[in-house]
Amino acid sequence: MSTDTTQKYAELFNRIELTDEQMNMYREQGYLNVGRTLTDRGLQQMIDEVMKAWHQQKQQFDPKRTWLQNSLLSDIHHLSATVRRYYFSGPPVDIAQQVIGPNIKAATAQLTFKMRGNTQPFDWHQDNAYGELDPYNAISTLTALDDASEENGCLWLVPGSHKQGQAKPTDRDQKAKREFVVTLDIDDSLGVSMPMKAGECLFFHCHMLHKSEGNLSENRDRRIMFARYADADAVEVYNDGAPRLGRLVRGKTRFPEVEAYEADLPLN
């Protein structure tokens, strides 16, 4: 990294290196909150940029619209330079490299926002059910842009559930899948809520069962920057094993199309 890049990184992000104890916790529990990955400045800068994009592209919450329409803004790294820097070379990439291995691609970047008044829950699911990737070691990272609590719709997950592997959706779920919602019948009492502070990052295994409830607060938004990382050679099982396209952010890949993907966007 150049001196300029290192300085920029330090202004915006807190470097994370997982300890052996944290790695063991992740292996056992399937998730970890690593604390603040965004500095105060990084947090504010990211919020300022993504809110501009959000207001340009999204409308008021409408209960008749889908989760996708109400709560997701895809490819946010195309619209925010701070997200791009964070997604391509920030702390989540260091985490992915420690957890997955030396070769990493950035597989998804999106806003998952439950603004106040958005009471839509997101049922139990695994992220690998939405786009089954092989090898089965991808991670999802959630970076909180607001304090998140049960009241405003924080994440819930089932600790250790990643060990059960890829969930087999029922017929009802198969139908739902076509509508891009994959729900699983999970005993709610197993769920543990994951309150977060703004600027913190929680990551979890692609088989982790998780959900969130609606935002029931009248005056607090619940904004998350969501990023997913995979082995650079990960393929899409549902797509005849085609390589998942995503920017190569560490190491190398055997797929030229991955090597070329978004390669014109700066890494730092």
Ligand SMILES: O=C(O)CCC(=O)C(=O)O
């Ligand atoms: O943002 C949320 O409330 C849930 C997000 C989630 O479960 C996901 O994106 O996989």
